[in-house]
Amino acid sequence: MILSAIAAMAKNRVIGVDNHLPWSIPEDMKFFRDKTKGHVMIMGRKTFDSFGGKPLPGRLHIVITRNANFRFDHPQVLIVQSLKEAVEKARSFIPQYGNEVFVIGGGEIYRQSLSLLNRIYLTVVDQEYPGDAYFPEFNHLPFKLTSQNDRQGTPSYSFCVYEKG
Ligand SMILES: NC(=O)c1ccc[n+]([C@@H]2O[C@H](COP(=O)([O-])OP(=O)(O)OC[C@H]3O[C@@H](n4cnc5c(N)ncnc54)[C@H](OP(=O)(O)O)[C@@H]3O)[C@@H](O)[C@H]2O)c1
Numbered sequence: 001m002i003l004s005a006i007a008a009m010a011k012n013r014v015i016g017v018d019n020h021l022p023w024s025i026p027e028d029m030k031f032f033r034d035k036t037k038g039h040v041m042i043m044g045r046k047t048f049d050s051f052g053g054k055p056l057p058g059r060l061h062i063v064i065t066r067n068a069n070f071r072f073d074h075p076q077v078l079i080v081q082s083l084k085e086a087v088e089k090a091r092s093f094i095p096q097y098g099n100e101v102f103v104i105g106g107g108e109i110y111r112q113s114l115s116l117l118n119r120i121y122l123t124v125v126d127q128e129y130p131g132d133a134y135f136p137e138f139n140h141l142p143f144k145l146t147s148q149n150d151r152q153g154t155p156s157y158s159f160c161v162y163e164k165g
Contacts, residue, residue, distance in 0.1 A: 001091055003116055005103045006035055007135050008123035008157075014131030016106055019050045022129040025157060035121060036104065040090045040097045042083075044109040045070065060097055062086045064109060083112050107133035114138055120162040127155040138162075 008028050009015050016022065037058050045065040055061050061077045063070075064086050070079055080086045090101040103113045114136055120143060122135070143162040150158045 001094060002100045002118045003087070003090075003103065003113070004100055004119040004121060005105075005110055005113065005117050006032060006121040007105060007110060008032075008125060009135040010125045010127060010129045010131070012128040012131075013134045013137075014129045015110075015135050016050075016133035017129065017131040019046055022131055023125060023127075023155065025123070025125070025153075025155075027151065028123045028157065028159075031121075031123065031159065032104075036102050038098065040093050040101045041104045042086045042090060042101065042109065042113070043104045044106050047104060047106040047109070048072075048077075050106075060093055062089055083109065083116075087116065105133075107135065111136040114141065118164050120160075122160045122162065123157055124160055125155050125157045 007015055008025065010022065014022060040060045040062060042062045045063055048061065048063045055074050055077050059076065063072065063077060063079050064083060065079060066081060068081065072079060078089060080089055103109060103117065142165045144165050145160060146163045147161040148158055
């Protein structure tokens with residue numbers, strides 16, 4: 001299994017504010033959709049909430065919560081109570097959803113999964129934003145930048161991929 005985080009982060013590491021994204025970057029949304037389509041996605045309950053009750057089509061959502069009463073009745077949404085359980089469930093769905101599993105946030109779940117990740121797709125937005133959720137530092141871990149595509153715009157941003165060496 002390849003465990004990949006996918007995130008967009010501001011210059012000051014902000015990824016969210018008031019449970020939504022601080023920016024609207026259509027090309028990054030498309031990048032996220034194209035990468036995750038047909039795959040398993042692991043996420044925290046708050047990130048799931050930020051979808052407004054509408055799971056994203058064509059992918060399996062594994063939602064992590066400490067709330068044993070949390071329910072969401074949908075064939076492509078599974079609720080688990082730990083990251084470990086999420087990863088085990090994701091592994092069991094490899095035959096249907098493929099070998100690459102995506103950790104899609106938010107800040108708490110990125111932080112807890114960091115040491116398990118094989119790959120990070122990180123869109124770095126070239127501007128600072130106020131926020132309340134952050135992508136964790138990972139320069140203490142053996143990740144190498146393996147690709148970078150810069151895009152000019154308002155804001156400018158770079159599609160970066162890091163692989164664990
Ligand atoms: N820019 C991006 O790429 C990106 C991507 C995703 C999200 N975001 C943003 O990030 C923000 C949300 O991030 P966040 O850090 O606040 O929340 P989060 O990581 O999405 O979810 C946190 C929740 O996950 C559950 N949880 C966390 N650790 C757990 C554990 N060890 N065991 C069981 N349950 C656990 C808890 O749910 P309960 O409270 O239900 O127990 C906790 O409140 C939003 O602003 C969102 O828009 C940005």
